Amino acid sequence: MIATRLGSSRRLAWALVPLMAFVLAGCSTAGGVAASWPSVSAGADRVYVAYGPAVYAVDLEGDEVWRYPKEAVRDLAFYAAPAVSEDGMVYAGAYTGHLFALDAETGDLEWEFPTADGADGTADGRIVGSPTIAGDVLLVPTDGGTLFFLDRLSGETLRTFEADGQLWSAPRIEDGTAYLASLAHTVYAIDVSSAEQVWSTNLGFAIADSPTLEAGTVLAGILGDSLVALQARDGREVWRAPSQGWLWGSPAVVEGQAIFGDVFGNVYALNLADGRLLWQQTPGEAVTSSPVVADGRVVFGFDSGKLVAYDLETRSVDWDETAAGAILSDPVVAGSSVIVAVTSKEALLQAFDAATGDPMWNYLPASGG
Amino acid sequence: MIDAIWNNLILNPMVNILLLIYQYLFHNFGLAIILLTALIRLITMPLTLRQQRSMEKMQEMQRSKKWKDIEKKFKGDKPKIQQEQMKLYREMGVSPFGGCLPLLLQFPIIIGLYQSITRALATVPMQLLELSKHMYPFIPAALLPLNNRFLWWDLSQPERLVSPEILGFGIPVLTILVVATSFLQTRMTTPPSADSQGAQMSKMMSLYMPFLFGFFAYSYAAGLALYFVTTNVMTIAQYAALGKVNWRQVLSLRGAS
Numbered sequence: 001m002i003a004t005r006l007g008s009s010r011r012l013a014w015a016l017v018p019l020m021a022f023v024l025a026g027c028s029t030a031g032g033v034a035a036s037w038p039s040v041s042a043g044a045d046r047v048y049v050a051y052g053p054a055v056y057a058v059d060l061e062g063d064e065v066w067r068y069p070k071e072a073v074r075d076l077a078f079y080a081a082p083a084v085s086e087d088g089m090v091y092a093g094a095y096t097g098h099l100f101a102l103d104a105e106t107g108d109l110e111w112e113f114p115t116a117d118g119a120d121g122t123a124d125g126r127i128v129g130s131p132t133i134a135g136d137v138l139l140v141p142t143d144g145g146t147l148f149f150l151d152r153l154s155g156e157t158l159r160t161f162e163a164d165g166q167l168w169s170a171p172r173i174e175d176g177t178a179y180l181a182s183l184a185h186t187v188y189a190i191d192v193s194s195a196e197q198v199w200s201t202n203l204g205f206a207i208a209d210s211p212t213l214e215a216g217t218v219l220a221g222i223l224g225d226s227l228v229a230l231q232a233r234d235g236r237e238v239w240r241a242p243s244q245g246w247l248w249g250s251p252a253v254v255e256g257q258a259i260f261g262d263v264f265g266n267v268y269a270l271n272l273a274d275g276r277l278l279w280q281q282t283p284g285e286a287v288t289s290s291p292v293v294a295d296g297r298v299v300f301g302f303d304s305g306k307l308v309a310y311d312l313e314t315r316s317v318d319w320d321e322t323a324a325g326a327i328l329s330d331p332v333v334a335g336s337s338v339i340v341a342v343t344s345k346e347a348l349l350q351a352f353d354a355a356t357g358d359p360m361w362n363y364l365p366a367s368g369g
Numbered sequence: 370m371i372d373a374i375w376n377n378l379i380l381n382p383m384v385n386i387l388l389l390i391y392q393y394l395f396h397n398f399g400l401a402i403i404l405l406t407a408l409i410r411l412i413t414m415p416l417t418l419r420q421q422r423s424m425e426k427m428q429e430m431q432r433s434k435k436w437k438d439i440e441k442k443f444k445g446d447k448p449k450i451q452q453e454q455m456k457l458y459r460e461m462g463v464s465p466f467g468g469c470l471p472l473l474l475q476f477p478i479i480i481g482l483y484q485s486i487t488r489a490l491a492t493v494p495m496q497l498l499e500l501s502k503h504m505y506p507f508i509p510a511a512l513l514p515l516n517n518r519f520l521w522w523d524l525s526q527p528e529r530l531v532s533p534e535i536l537g538f539g540i541p542v543l544t545i546l547v548v549a550t551s552f553l554q555t556r557m558t559t560p561p562s563a564d565s566q567g568a569q570m571s572k573m574m575s576l577y578m579p580f581l582f583g584f585f586a587y588s589y590a591a592g593l594a595l596y597f598v599t600t601n602v603m604t605i606a607q608y609a610a611l612g613k614v615n616w617r618q619v620l621s622l623r624g625a626s
Contacts, residue, residue: 128494183513208494
């Protein structure tokens with residue numbers, strides 16, 4: 001037996017080569033559709049969550065109203081939170097290079113726009129950031145750096161804007177100007193009616209989330225230990241406040257304070273006017289999303305699954321709860337609840353009472369979608 | 370636990386070396402892959418040479434008169450043949466594992482290199498978040514995102530040379546290079562076998578492996594295909610430099626047998 005084993009060493013070596021190839025294949029996700037996190041948006045009486053192969057509409061009691069597509073479609077993957085219009089439309093962008101306009105009531109497809117024009121049909125038009133509604137125009141950022149301006153009713157391309165790098169976040173709109181952050185370190189102001197650039201400012205670091213607009217100021221968290229404030233009219237840097245870790249989310253602005261968290265587990269509140277630190281908490285768990293303001297509280301989701309509400313008056317923890325899994329995307333406020341999308345086998349959405357933090361309901365899609 | 374050991378000992382150093390090379394090599398990820406692959410080939414060269422020598426010794430032994438005498442003398446008695454062959458291994462100072470142990474030791478390095486390329490490319494938020502957890506503090510965050518263009522390739526995507534006006538479809542140039550270089554490399558590094566079963570296996574491998582790696586190159590990020598081509602070319606160059614290449618055997622389909 002020993003002799004057989006020893007005598008076959010060369011065969012063993014050869015057998016290990018395909019084994020290694022198998023291991024390599026298991027390690028790689030870069031070329032295929034890679035995993036990401038679920039993202040949720042709030043409408044008037046329901047929320048819309050995009051994750052994996054579908055978009056789900058869920059009412060405020062945690063019951064599924066519809067899903068799109070109804071039957072699973074191979075290779076379809078949604079990463080970005082859908083945009084919800086007041087006139088009853090939901091716009092969902094897929095990583096595989098499609099923008100779907102859905103009827104918010106029924107989930108029926110109204111129109112579809114292919115954002116991909118790469119060699120394999122996906123290269124340039126992958127959608128990671130959410131679309132944004134600006135009146136009758138829909139702005140769709142893509143991984144290839146193109147910002148599409150589409151007619152919201154027909155899906156027709158009105159114009160495009162080419163950024164200098166990947167666009168992973170939704171543009172923010174104010175007074176006919178779109179403020180857009182690129183992963184290639186730049187914040188742009190773009191005129192929505194013409195798609196012409198008004199100004200651009202290089203912040204020196206990648207920007208993963210949308211800028212926050214408040215009182216003529218554009219706030220951008222960078223993957224480089226700072227929150228940067230720019231003047232909205234010309235892009236001039238007003239202040240840059242240090243943080244200990246990267247900022248994946250944008251700040252929530254309330255009562256003249258810009259409140260945000262970093263990946264090293266710090267929560268900061270800065271004076272919006274000059275970037276001065278007003279208060280800081282150290283929950284010690286990474287923040288990869290933007291906080292939301294609900295009823296005198298600012299609520300943070302942490303990648304540990306913790307959900308913490310800070311009282312804006314006392315600047316201390318009002319309540320904290322633990323969700324079923326990591327909270328990697330922005331929580332939303334819907335009705336009297338704070339809803340988070342989680343990466344867990346127990347739930348896709350979880351609702352908590354905004355005032356007390358008490359768990360209200362969980363939603364997990366039945367398989368088949 | 371295993372994850373932590375793997376990350377701290379293999380993956381994190383490789384990811385950070387790759388980023389460091391990228392930082393100083395014109396922010397060119399293609400060149401960074403080529404240089405890191407070359408460095409690793411150099412570091413593991415003693416292992417490769419040992420494996421090569423061991424395989425040659427084994428081949429030599431299998432072609433020896435003593436080996437053939439054993440087969441003739443104990444024909445039909447497999448256990449006895451194996452017992453005697455074991456004795457011969459010991460007598461001639463050849464380790465039957467000498468060929469595969471160095472190969473085994475290289476596996477973690479090869480897999481780590483492969484993973485570090487996919488991790489550094491970070492094409493979606495989850496991957497970028499993961500990358501941020503593995504970066505050493507002295508690597509400047511301003512490096513990110515990496516410029517993943519090299520020649521006409523997007524190293525984060527499967528590569529195709531597209532000329533819709535001429536052909537209307539993409540030509541997988543890197544895949545073709547991977548298949549060609551894997552074929553040459555496999556033919557060079559597979560010594561001719563003394564027994565017919567071994568020869569058959571060698572022949573199968575020299576056809577099967579290039580297509581297997583070609584499949585990976587076709588399906589996954591071009592950065593990985595670039596790694597395959599670089600490591601294959603380096604192996605070929607190494608063999609050629611050592612004068613170990615029997616071109617007649619390499620270019621003949623029957624040569625391996």
